[in-house]
Amino acid sequence: MTRTGYISIIGRPNVGKSTLMNHLLGEKVSIVSPKPQTTRNRIAGILTKGDDQFVFLDTPGVHKAKNRLGEYMMKSVNSTVRSADAVILIADAGFPAGSIENELIRQIKKSCLPSILVLNKIDMINAERLAKTISQYAELHDFDAVVPTSAINGKNVDIVIEESSKFLYEGDWMFDDDSITDQPERQIASEVIREKLLRVLSDEVPHGTAIMIEEFKMKNGTLNIRAEIFCEKQSHKGIIIGKKGETLKKIGSYAREDLEEFFGEKIFLDLWVKTKENWRDSDFVLNSFGYNKGDLD
Ligand SMILES: Nc1nc2c(ncn2[C@@H]2O[C@H](COP(=O)(O)OP(=O)(O)OP(=O)(O)O)[C@@H](O)[C@H]2O)c(=O)[nH]1
Ligand SMILES: [Mg+2]
Incomplete structure (x- = not known):
């Protein structure tokens, strides 16, 4: 049983x-x-x-x-x-x-x-x-x-x-015996990127970020992931990219390492940074980032 x-x-x-x-x-x-x-x-x-x-x-x-x-x-x-x-x-x-x-x-x-x-x-x-x-x-x-x-x-x-x-x-199981999470693959990818933002950036900057996965596709044996990092202020965008793109490069390489381990595939990770002011207070934008009220009812 x-x-x-x-x-x-x-x-x-x-x-x-x-x-x-x-x-x-x-x-x-x-x-x-x-x-x-x-x-x-x-x-x-x-x-x-x-x-x-x-x-x-x-x-x-x-x-x-x-x-x-x-x-x-x-x-x-x-x-x-x-x-x-x-x-x-x-x-x-x-x-x-x-x-x-x-x-x-x-x-x-x-x-x-x-x-x-x-x-x-x-x-x-x-x-x-x-x-x-x-x-x-x-x-x-x-x-x-x-x-x-x-x-x-x-x-x-x-x-x-x-x-x-x-x-x-x-009772009956709700998931297959080889499942480990209910998160879709795209969400796992965006969470791994967010973890690296929290690791590399200080203070409030990473708390004001959200990730949108724009592409998630196998191409010639490589998993191509294109993600947009949204932050709240133009000044934060500069911090995330860093001098000569160094900070973003670091975030990308930490994330790629973990993603390759999780998905067991070679990964090409393409990161872009955009600004969306005060998104943490916009129901519409929260929704589009996957923080969806409908999930909870
Ligand atoms: N020393 C010590 N640190 C721990 C232990 N468990 C977790 N941590 C550290 O505590 C910090 C927070 O861990 P998380 O697992 O992210 O905590 P959380 O409760 O999920 O936090 P939120 O998601 O922000 O609510 C990390 O730096 C962990 O490495 C522990 O048993 N001992
Ligand atoms: Mg936690």
């Missing part, structure tokens, strides 16, 4: 949700960066083991939205929780629960969903701090399990899978 279930991964920005998801799958499907608000969409990661198919749902970090994009991201978190069978709340083990964790615990209680608390980044703290954090959280909610992890090293990720398996129900 096959079993399945949707398990959403929620938490504040930068706590390691996407890192955990990638380690749960043993494959990179979600982009990761040291900057908060990296993930913008709900991303499914599919793990099929024996008779069990887990559908983990990585979500944007919960924060106070400052623009329409932020509002879209928060709607995507709420709708993911509503459609889940269980929740993994992930928090930094080095800190007590703050207002965001309290709010998420309130939502978990209201939903009556089973929940796992993952306390991440234990590589950064000592046992005493961890014990303190665990007892602080114990006062807030009776989680079905509490798992301290170091997602970056894969430590205790197997325990998260074991605990999650208790929430699966008997």
Whole structure:
């Protein structure tokens, strides 16, 4: 008898949700960066083991939205929780629960969903701090399990899978047994490029970027990808391109390396930079970039 279930991964920005998801799958499907608000969409990661198919749902970090994009991201978190069978709340083990964790615990209680608390980044703290954090959280909610992890090293990720398996129900699988994500190939390509923008650029510049894949086609044994990078200001365009195009070249070569690994093909990557002022506040443009409200209903 096959079993399945949707398990959403929620938490504040930068706590390691996407890192955990990638380690749960043993494959990179979600982009990761040291900057908060990296993930913008709900991303499914599919793990099929024996008779069990887990559908983990990585979500944007919960924060106070400052623009329409932020509002879209928060709607995507709420709708993911509503459609889940269980929740993994992930928090930094080095800190007590703050207002965001309290709010998420309130939502978990209201939903009556089973929940796992993952306390991440234990590589950064000592046992005493961890014990303190665990007892602080114990006062807030009776989680079905509490798992301290170091997602970056894969430590205790197997325990998260074991605990999650208790929430699966008997039913048909939603995906093929060789699927690892629900993201279309073009979205994976655009996310990889965005990850490199976050890696190479500082401050607000990468947060104001979005990627449109204009071409995605095999030609003579090479996968040709043409992408447009949209930024919010003319001055940002100059920063992204860099002196003599050096910065854009670096972004392209990092992205190409990862894309070749993911798609297993030789890649020709052609990047263009364009400006679209204040796109993060335009419903129309958000829609055209794939941040689509319709996705969430
Ligand atoms: N030291 C340490 N760093 C970690 C660990 N897990 C993740 N990180 C780092 O924390 C940063 C954020 O990781 P992400 O996985 O992108 O975090 P996120 O929660 O998905 O962030 P958003 O998508 O912005 O909400 C990255 O620099 C990771 O390498 C961990 O166990 N230990
Ligand atoms: Mg993320």
